Amino acid sequence: MPRRFTDAKDLLDDLLDRFEAGAASPIAHPDYAAFPSVIDADAFLKRIREAEAAGAVSLGWGRRGKRDQLAHVRLASPEALYQYLGRTPAPQIAQDAVARLVGGSALHDFLKTGAAQIAAVWGRGKTWHGFASSDVDTLRHAFDLAQAILDNKHLDVDYKTFSRRTVKHSKTLERVEGVVVRLLSGVLEFPPGARPREALRAIGLERFAPPLLIAGKVDLLGADLAGATPLYLGIAPKEADRVRFREPPAYVLTIENFASFNRHVAEADPSRLGATLYVGGYPSLATQQALRTISAMVCEQTPIFHWSDIDPDGTWIFHTIERAVGRPILPHLMSVEIAERSGQAPTKKSAPARCPPNSGIASLAAYLAEDGSKILEQEELDPILPTPRRRSD
Structure with missing residues (x-):
């Protein structure tokens, strides 16, 4: 649609605006139907003719019965128009x-x-x-x-x-x-779908680190908890080195979602066979360091699992924890088979984590990068105990 103006300066500024945006020879038009009076139309034409006399614009005129009527204004010399308007490029x-x-x-x-x-x-x-x-x-x-x-x-x-x-x-x-x-x-590297505050938290910048929640047969250095039976403990991540296992856990499981964490502790492992940790969504740098400390307390034969949503963010969280602990970890209830069986198409496509082929989440990340892949929130699944044999589940 043609650009039409009743103010000469607005028209001239618009020509420069479009030139700066990439138009080589922009054109604008007077809006005769909108002029308040003949006096305003004459003042408009006078200003345009001054710009023409300065070499800034060229004028196009009407045809036949409108040969005396200005039809359009074309930018002729940006430099001259900048000077005429007193405008800085x-x-x-x-x-x-x-x-x-x-x-x-x-x-x-x-x-x-x-x-x-x-x-x-x-x-x-x-x-x-x-x-x-x-x-x-x-x-x-x-x-x-x-x-x-x-x-x-x-x-x-x-x-x-x-x-x-x-x-x-x-x-x-x-x-x-x-x-x-x-x-x-x-x-x-930031989480692909994280809000800015979450992204900064993932690299260690946060108001104050949230507590690390851990369930299992654990004590704290300087505090004997054998007689207590809390559902889980909350500690500052920097205090992770105070954790002591009363007996070797059968597994270590980190969980992204708070509801899934509570359900797993209460329903899947009420006997505290393993050590279950809530990572609070995108794990903060303090949480990552705490996971590294705790994973070093268990032997190499103790399997470490992670349970997240089956979606690109879930693969990012998995791979982040995998790098933090510095040893192989296994996906728990995160697989292509579960996605195909119970998942749904995403409302928008985003990139999964970039991870090496030997990553425990590599096959799921490759699947999520394909067209037609499905996603699933972990709350849709009932908790079960993890076992090494369930690597593909």
């Missing part, structure tokens, strides 16, 4: 903004590339994920936070303290966490 604005964005910062090469991409978007007069070139100060904070994470300054620091130490304000990270994750997504 978007590429120059972008260049100046990006210079402020990265100036004085020792940035990772990937962040430098990201800044160049932002400059290219701003140079076309567009916004980058809702951020205009005028938002450079806010984005500078996001870059500083991203670089601090790459420098591992976020480890062992809570969310707000990290923000305050890095950009002098405790709430800034909350405002730009989505941008920070976007900037880092090409360098660090």
Whole structure:
């Protein structure tokens, strides 16, 4: 649909906007039906003719009985129109903004590339994920936070303290966490479907680590729990080295979902034959470290299992735990057969975890990457005891 205007400056600005967006020779039209009066139409034409006299635009006129009526305005010289309007070109604005964005910062090469991409978007007069070139100060904070994470300054620091130490304000990270994750997504591996807060938690940046829940025949160093029969214990992840097994567990099972964790402990293993741990969805870095500590307490012959949803996020959680414990683990109630039998088509397709062929979840990840694969939430399944023979189940 033709672009029509009653304000000459709006029309001229629109020509430059579209030129900056990539149009080689944009055209706009006067909207004769919308002019309030003949006086307004004459003022419009006068301004357009001034731009023509400056060499900025060329004019097209009507035919036959409308030969004296302006039909369209075409951009002739962007440079001349910038000068006529006193407007700074978007590429120059972008260049100046990006210079402020990265100036004085020792940035990772990937962040430098990201800044160049932002400059290219701003140079076309567009916004980058809702951020205009005028938002450079806010984005500078996001870059500083991203670089601090790459420098591992976020480890062992809570969310707000990290923000305050890095950009002098405790709430800034909350405002730009989505941008920070976007900037880092090409360098660090984040859960494919995680919200920004969950993604940052997975690399060790959280308000405070949630408790690690563990069920089994366990004691804590300095506390004899043999006479107590709690359903499970909750400890700070950093206290995982205090865990002691009263007898070797038959298995170790980590579970993503809280309801499935409770059902497994109460229904599948009321005798506490194994050690069952709740990882809290996407396992935080503190939780990953705790799992590494506890897995080292059991012998190599003790099988370690993980139970998640049968979906791309579930494969990411499985592979994350697999890497954290540093030894092979087995999927529990996570298989192609179960997906085909009980699953349903996903509402949207997302990529499963990138894992090596020898990963315990490799076959399921390959299946989920195929067209026609099905997914299943783990709550749909009743808990059962894991056994090594159930590797494919």
